[in-house]
Amino acid sequence: xxxxxxxxxxxxxxxxxxxxxxxxxxxxxxxxxxxxxxxxxxxxxxxxxxxxxxxxxxxxxxxxxxxxxxxxxxxxxxxxxxxxxxxxxxxxxxxxxxxxxxxxxxxxxxxxxxxxxxxxxxxxxxxxxxxxxxxxxxxxxxxxxxxxxxxxxxxxxxxxxxxxxxxxxxxxxxxxxxxxxxxxxxxxxxxxxxxxxxxxxxxxxxxxxxxxxxxx
Amino acid sequence: xxxxxxxxxxxxxxxxxxxxxxxxxxxxxxxxxxxxxxxxxxxxxxxxxxxxxxxxxxxxxxxxxxxxxxxxxxxxxxxxxxxxxxxxxxxxxxxxxxxxxxxxxxxxxxxxxxxxxxxxxxxxxxxxxxxxxxxxxxxxxxxxxxxxxxxxxxxxxxxxxxxxxxxxxxxxxxxxxxxxxxxxxxxxxxxx
Amino acid sequence: xxxxxxxxxxxxxxxxxxxxxxxxxxxxxxxxxxxxxxxxxxxxxxxxxxxxxxxxxxxxxxxxxxxxxxxxxxxxxxxxxxxxxxxxxxxxxxxxxxxxxxxxxxxxxxxxxxxxxxxxxxxxxxxxxxxxxxxxxxxxxxxxxxxxxxxxxxxxxxxxxxxxxxxxxxxxxxxxxxxxxxxxxxxxxxxxxxxxxxxxxxxxxxxxxxxxxxxxxxxxxxxxxxxxxxxxxxxxxxxxxxxxxxxxxxxx
Numbered sequence: 001x002x003x004x005x006x007x008x009x010x011x012x013x014x015x016x017x018x019x020x021x022x023x024x025x026x027x028x029x030x031x032x033x034x035x036x037x038x039x040x041x042x043x044x045x046x047x048x049x050x051x052x053x054x055x056x057x058x059x060x061x062x063x064x065x066x067x068x069x070x071x072x073x074x075x076x077x078x079x080x081x082x083x084x085x086x087x088x089x090x091x092x093x094x095x096x097x098x099x100x101x102x103x104x105x106x107x108x109x110x111x112x113x114x115x116x117x118x119x120x121x122x123x124x125x126x127x128x129x130x131x132x133x134x135x136x137x138x139x140x141x142x143x144x145x146x147x148x149x150x151x152x153x154x155x156x157x158x159x160x161x162x163x164x165x166x167x168x169x170x171x172x173x174x175x176x177x178x179x180x181x182x183x184x185x186x187x188x189x190x191x192x193x194x195x196x197x198x199x200x201x202x203x204x205x206x207x208x209x210x211x212x213x214x215x216x
Numbered sequence: 217x218x219x220x221x222x223x224x225x226x227x228x229x230x231x232x233x234x235x236x237x238x239x240x241x242x243x244x245x246x247x248x249x250x251x252x253x254x255x256x257x258x259x260x261x262x263x264x265x266x267x268x269x270x271x272x273x274x275x276x277x278x279x280x281x282x283x284x285x286x287x288x289x290x291x292x293x294x295x296x297x298x299x300x301x302x303x304x305x306x307x308x309x310x311x312x313x314x315x316x317x318x319x320x321x322x323x324x325x326x327x328x329x330x331x332x333x334x335x336x337x338x339x340x341x342x343x344x345x346x347x348x349x350x351x352x353x354x355x356x357x358x359x360x361x362x363x364x365x366x367x368x369x370x371x372x373x374x375x376x377x378x379x380x381x382x383x384x385x386x387x388x389x390x391x392x393x394x395x396x397x398x399x400x401x402x403x404x405x406x407x408x
Numbered sequence: 409x410x411x412x413x414x415x416x417x418x419x420x421x422x423x424x425x426x427x428x429x430x431x432x433x434x435x436x437x438x439x440x441x442x443x444x445x446x447x448x449x450x451x452x453x454x455x456x457x458x459x460x461x462x463x464x465x466x467x468x469x470x471x472x473x474x475x476x477x478x479x480x481x482x483x484x485x486x487x488x489x490x491x492x493x494x495x496x497x498x499x500x501x502x503x504x505x506x507x508x509x510x511x512x513x514x515x516x517x518x519x520x521x522x523x524x525x526x527x528x529x530x531x532x533x534x535x536x537x538x539x540x541x542x543x544x545x546x547x548x549x550x551x552x553x554x555x556x557x558x559x560x561x562x563x564x565x566x567x568x569x570x571x572x573x574x575x576x577x578x579x580x581x582x583x584x585x586x587x588x589x590x591x592x593x594x595x596x597x598x599x600x601x602x603x604x605x606x607x608x609x610x611x612x613x614x615x616x617x618x619x620x621x622x623x624x625x626x627x628x629x630x631x632x633x634x635x636x637x638x639x640x641x642x643x644x645x646x647x648x649x650x651x652x653x654x655x656x657x658x659x660x
Contacts, residue, residue: 065368160276171279184286192275192283199274327505330458331565335520335572336496338489345519349510 006186010177017173018194024091024169025156025198031095032155033148036102040140041132043107054103061100066158069093074165090162098155105151109143110136142213149206153199160195170194229371235302236370240363242302243309250314255321265314272311277369280304301370309366316358320351409434410455410576410607415464417450417631424450426631428464432576435605439618442628443654448611451628452578455609456498457491468497468575496524499569500578504585506565507553513540514549517568525572532571539567543597559590563597576607584613615658619643627651 043054061069070093077084084092113136121131163172170191177187253265272280281304324347332346415428424447432438440448453459455466457474466473473494478484486494507516517536521527527535540546543563553561562582569577579598583591595617601608602621612618618625619639627635627642627650634648646652 063368065371157276160278163278171276171282174279175282178286184283188279188283188286192271192279195276195279196271196274325505327502328508330500330502331506331508331568333458333492334456334495334498334500335568336492336524337520338492338523341523345511345523346508350508353510 028094032098035099039103239305246310247313
């Protein structure tokens with residue numbers, strides 16, 4: 001069947017899947033950034049054991065494949081009495097995984113902040129939490145924008161793995177359509193194009209934000 | 217049975233390692249070609265590079281693998297997930313390594329390029345003695361990162377395959393047990 | 409000798425060199441001085457074709473360099489292999505990042521002779537040792553650039569340029585990036601080269617050193633040579649008002 005016909009027939013089906021991809025990606029991205037900030041806070045304020053705990057967490061999630069937490073949470077949570085829907089499990093797994101990477105990105109940016117600023121903050125009597133909130137965090141987030149952009153793009157692509165737990169996002173949709181109609185080329189090329197659009201959109205969004213914020 | 221599945225698991229791990237190594241070698245070779253394209257004097261060739269990297273990096277690995285697996289009929293049935301996975305990973309790591317190499321070339325300070333040109337070094341000598349050593353130094357951490365990522369992907373395949381094999385063999389054993397049992401009960405073995 | 413006629417160079421819409429005429433006699437040392445952005449470095453880089461130029465001619469010992477009229481009469485770049493041959497007759501030393509960090513000092517020096525001039529390995533090594541001894545670094549032959557001070561690195565860079573047996577040496581502000589106490593050792597090496605009677609073109613801010621080693625000094629302003637002559641005239645009896653102002657600032 002011709003390409004245009006395919007698109008007109010299955011357009012709406014793809015649209016739903018696209019929304020699922022976008023929603024999970026957005027939710028996981030926000031969650032991962034917040035979780036990464038919390039991990040950073042723990043690292044900075046927890047003294048020796050805080051930093052070690054966060055390091056252990058990061059090592060754990062860095063050295064295991066992304067699919068593992070997804071499967072684990074999806075299959076194990078019902079067994080411990082938390083029968084959450086697949087979407088929640090998948091998003092949670094993505095948050096835990098990417099939060100580790102986000103905290104590493106933020107850690108790199110913290111080192112870029114001049115030590116002098118901490119001395120200045122202490123000498124005006126600023127409490128640690130306020131120092132973190134008003135001095136560390138804003139600068140760290142601004143410095144991290146390019147690297148965070150990269151990470152969010154990776155997260156966006158990782159949403160395709162949620163197809164493994166039967167969430168009907170773009171990749172799952174492509175598989176379903178292939179099984180239904182046998183038209184593998186059409187099914188997957190449309191999905192690839194949609195991913196490219198999402199990825200480009202995200203990259204542009206981060207570039208624009210980076211430029212805008214640097215002006216301030 | 218437990219000992220058997222442990223052997224299968226290790227076998228799966230070894231196979232994963234070998235295929236990952238193959239993907240990395242293939243990806244590196246492809247990347248050298250791609251990086252050369254990235255610096256070509258012909259704009260058309262550079263565009264081809266940019267488009268290739270854009271598509272390969274903008275699409276999830278799973279989608280690329282499925283495209284190859286489903287939509288390339290010449291490969292899928294006969295080769296199974298291992299070869300398709302290696303092929304996809306060569307394509308993917310090729311793009312990643314190429315960007316890493318390209319960054320390394322751009323990181324060479326301009327006076328060093330100019331020193332090499334001013335010494336009148338022929339292109340082969342320049343590549344062998346200047347570009348390759350410097351780019352290797354600059355890109356080693358990023359290169360290793362990509363290698364680690366590749367191994368991680370293959371462990372997924374290895375794990376999945378190991379489970380698959382374990383289950384298959386388990387079912388197979390069960391089937392044979394049943395056959396023996398039935399044969400003892402007077403049924404002639406039905407062999408396909 | 410070098411003959412430069414009508415050299416014009418633009419970067420995009422900005423014309424940086426507005427027609428340079430300059431002759432350099434055999435064994436002569438010419439210093440190029442001027443304010444930042446005047447075009448002195450661009451001029452230097454055109455001489456060994458690190459920058460292309462739109463109009464003008466550069467001749468070395470009568471041979472026109474870098475461009476040649478094509479079969480249709482239009483101006484054409486010479487083929488890359490020939491450009492390489494031409495470049496081998498010139499040595500250049502930059503302000504920074506001269507040496508290849510992944511090679512020892514000796515390997516840096518012999519690289520050119522071995523791979524561009526097909527000198528045999530033992531001969532190249534002997535040449536390298538001689539030159540490194542000459543710049544006072546024979547004890548550092550197996551060291552890597554990172555282990556050397558800035559002044560030592562520049563001296564190695566000069567040895568590397570000399571290893572090609574060039575007809576002309578080009579220096580692009582080679583002491584500007586050095587700590588003050590290291591400048592002297594590099595200037596000493598340049599002084600020692602005077603007896604070799606190689607042509608030298610120095611772009612420099614060190615007006616005092618230029619006075620000492622240069623046979624002529626060219627003051628460049630707005631992409632043209634505003635004043636040219638021996639140091640005693642250019643520095644002590646400047647005519648160009650821009651030059652007077654420049655010298656006043658440099659001395660103050």
